[in-house]
Amino acid sequence: MATLTGTSGNDTLIGSAGADTLDGGAGNDTLNGGFGGDVYLFGYGSGQDVITDDDYATAGALDTIRLGAGIRPDQVTLVREGDNLILKLNDSTDQLTINYWFVDAGPNSYANPLRYRVEQVQFEDGTLWDAAKLADTASLPxxxxxxxxxxxxxxxxxxxxxxxxxxxxx
Incomplete structure (x- = not known):
């Protein structure tokens, strides 16, 4: 288990095969937790980050986006753009794109057909959005x-x- 922290610039953070915590910091960052249940930290001032979380060999891994202090559910807009899920923080340019979130690779996907999913978003107040809530709340393009x-x-x-x-x- 590793904790990876970016700088104020544009960073690329790549986790290991275990459960990792990734915080890109400010800047427009590229994040990949690798295999295992990873935690991605994101909040106001984080920039425009992109997650590509490929858990193809770890079915059942629970990946989480943990939002920063004071962010409430009514301050987050979910948008579907093609196969990607985008979390936008209202009244800012900060957004988090999860590449391939809506892709179901099907039975030919080794161990995990929903391998690109980050399964939940956690708010500081304890509110938790699971994958079903994320899919149903994402506004249509x-x-x-x-x-x-x-x-x-x-x-x-x-x-x-x-x-x-x-x-x-x-």
Whole structure:
């Protein structure tokens, strides 16, 4: 188990095969906890960080985003952008992108078909958003007049494709 801490610049932090804690600090950071149940620290002033957490060999690993002091659920907006889940901290430019969060690699994915998931978000007040809450709360993308691909979630979705030759996946 390791604790990795970034600087005020743009850092790349890569964890080990165990449970790690990663804190990119300020700057736009790239974070990968590696195998095992990892904790990612994020808050106001953290910048625009990206997580690619690939637990392909560790089914059942519980990864957690732990939000900083004073951040309440009503200060976080969840957005789905393609296969990625984005947590935006309201009234700031701080955001955390979890690459491939919506990808289900299926039965051909060695041990863990949901290998890119960070399974929960934990708030300082004890509120916990699990994977189901994250998936259902992530707002649907907004179409443009161009060609768009729009992905739904497990809720009852309503799409408005607008112009262009859109692909709607629900």
């Amino acid at each position: 907004i179409a443009t007049e161009a060609r768009d691909t729009l992905y739904g979630n497990s809720a009852a979705d309503t799409y408005l494709g607008l112009g262009g030759n859109d692909l709607l996946v629900g």
